Amino acid sequence: MMCRVGSVVAPFCVYLADVWIYLPQLIVGILAFIIGVLTLLLPETLGRPLTTTLEEAEALGSQPSKKDSALGNKDAEDGLEMNHREAKA
Structure with a gap:
């Protein structure tokens, strides 16, 4: 679901360059950093069976x-x- 939201919002981020030239890159960089940190909070699944429920x-x-x-x-x-x-x- 978030992928679909991102694909709708992404083309409009280009227009943020009119406000400040580095704003689109800054937004993408900050979101990538936040996602990377949140990934560290996921539980370890190495060697465990896949969940079914x-x-x-x-x-x-x-x-x-x-x-x-x-x-x-x-x-x-x-x-x-x-x-x-x-x-x-």
Whole structure:
């Protein structure tokens, strides 16, 4: 959805150059920086099975990472096995 909003708004950013020549580049640069920082807040998903429901996706950020506990490794393996069984069915 945000991609569509961006594609509608982007052509009008060119007209901001009439206000100040560097304004369009400044807006794009600031937004890219903010998006980069917000990306760091996403949970780590390396070695974890893909989520299939909204509840699993919400729980992904609240679970401890694999490095924090050995139980996390067991949970990730169980989830991976469960997804393999579901895929075969």
